[in-house]
Amino acid sequence: MAQPKDFGYGEEQEMLKDSARRFMEDKQPLLALRESIKGTEDPYFGENRTGSYDKAAWHEMVGLGWTALAVPAEAGGVGMNLVTAVAVAEEVGRASMPTPLTSTLQSTFALREAGTESATSWLSKIAEGTSMTLAIYGKEGSLEADSTDITVSDGKLNGISWYVQDPQKIDSLLVAAMDGSTVKLYCVDLNAGGVDLEFDRIVDLTRDQGRVTFNNVPAECVSEDGAGTLQKAMPALLTLISADMSGGCEWLLQTTAEYAKVRTQFDRPIGFFQAVKHPIVNMMILGDQTRSLVYAAACSYDTDPGDSHKAAHLAKSSASDTAEFCANRATQLHGGIGFTWEHDVQIYHKRVMHSQQLFGDGVWQREQAAAYF
């Protein structure tokens, strides 16, 4: 099937991306984050972080239509495609913004693939500003859909879901649960009785993560074929997180390049030295490869689904390796200051590190991609 040469990236996408970029510049989310994590530095004696985030900004984002953008028109959304969502996700990543947006966009695409009436009604809620995250992993964090530890009987969920992203920021959950030997997907309001949250202490400062325990929680089934729905949505899930990483890597590149122009050693800006200059260029080369693969994967999902799994695995593989390299070089080339809590490099470093493992790292992605040859 023919794909548009321009990834389907047109004026509309550029306008949205541009407004997202200006929104982030205006909000400066890291300033609020810094404020909220004061006193939590010490891993031995410090408090656990609260996963707080700028709620006013979130309401503005909802008002701007960012949660509705990928919701189909029949569910009250704007009905835009993955390329459009990716354009926004990249800016979220570039700002390392603590926000439930990426989780909500991922849930949106999973619900779109579910294609049931109940899924549509949950999509309407998302369009109106309900945030949602995926609860699909079991304790081992194994990446197969049927690795969930949740079971369902008489329409009630029991068990523990692990490594749930953004539980302190979201309103609802998309849960994978075993009905006998079949994976099914359920939507649950977080405030429903019987849902208990325990928060993990995690490395990434911009996200929160936790375990969700279900005690006889009544839930609405949105997909009888959970494994199939997740499989169909997987390219979108992978591409969205890769877009977030692509934005973060661009920030790491630009920040490191700027630092190399102003930091002077041996009477020269350190960017003069090729041992510094060349790795920065390599950050750019890897980042550009990732960015191109991300837009290609998004376009493939939108217009050429037969090819979209391979494309998305390649994008996440590239994003994972690029993130590892860029985070590593950014910290190293900043020298002592890059190693401190004070400098923002550490915040980006940890966010992309965390993202690298989400839905599987490069090795996992390449093994999945190889299946298509």
Added chain:
Amino acid sequence: MAANETTEQREFRGYCSAWLEEHKPPPTKIPLPQAAYEVTSDDHRTYLVDWQAKCYEAGLIATDVPKEYGGHGHDKFQQIASTEVRRANAPYFINWIGLGMAAPTLLAHGTEEQRKSFLPPIFSGEDIWCQGFSEPGAGSDLVSLQTSAVKDGDNWVVNGSKVWTSLGHFAKWMLLLARTDKNDKYNGITYFIASMEAQGVTVQPIHKMTGESGFNEVFLEEVVVPDHYRIDEVGKGWQVAMSTLTNERGAGTGVGAIASSESPFAAIEQLIALAKREKRNGRTLWEDPVWRDKLMKLYERTEGATQNFRRLGVKELNGGAMRIPLQGKLTGSELGQELHQTALSILGMKSSLYIGDPNAEEDGRWALGYMNTYTGTISGGSSEIQRNILGERVLGLPKTK
């Protein structure tokens, strides 16, 4: 094909592919070398010049060049023609320096007279061109070149030597950089067109590590170059050369140069096919997850290069006009080298067999190709120089002089 093509572009693509299918020549008796810069035999030369002339006549070369300079006067058709030539797996164009460097330079900097007289025979392949930039003492540090040109009435007298001169043995004309002012490093270089048939020009072949020839050392002794063969102003040679090199690095719009039959995009598919065939310990390499990971990494980079090229068409996503184009030569050549290295590993002991050995895989093309990939990583500004250029021009890092 591309969904956002105009009707005219789609029709032209159809025309190109149909024409190529009908006119693509049968292979030569002795196989062609992998790239235009390795052609040394007269038979190959005749065959390739004939092919280029036909393609020019058919409108596949100089497609977007104005008619008054011998072009076909179209707009945004060249890339379509070039893509179709590659897709048809047709022979490369022998006059790749003429097409890839001389023509764009003349179009940008030449006089009206120079364009009218020099361009048509470049397009047809009648006049083969070579490039006289590098010298024994001036490689990556090109600006240290010493070959001198001294004004003598309406002429210049040139003395010095050039090296790594691809196609020097066939060329009628050379793009020559010579020093016209010893006291000004950057503004003391002037750009000329020199006749390779002039008195005082000696061409001596150099053999590469592959054993092939194809490039040369060129000695220039009291060679007379008329002043009207000067390109642009005296002392402007460095600036003009930079624009020529931009074309060499794949950033120019181009008139249709295709220098090589090798493409990394085909190579990765071939590598996967080889890995599915070659066995160790009773199983194919493809059945080994370590090998699959290695090959998928290369596939990812190949696809990344393809998609970078695609993203070039979406200006808003480029992060600056030169950011992607200036990476092309660096990433393409390094990827090509690793693909070939990997092919040799897949072949194992079979990779030791070279051209002429009856048991050699594809007549030793992987070993030959591997060695020839250094042409890409060294010439036209080595990979190290490319990283300097990218750091300085795209990221604004301080200059490493």
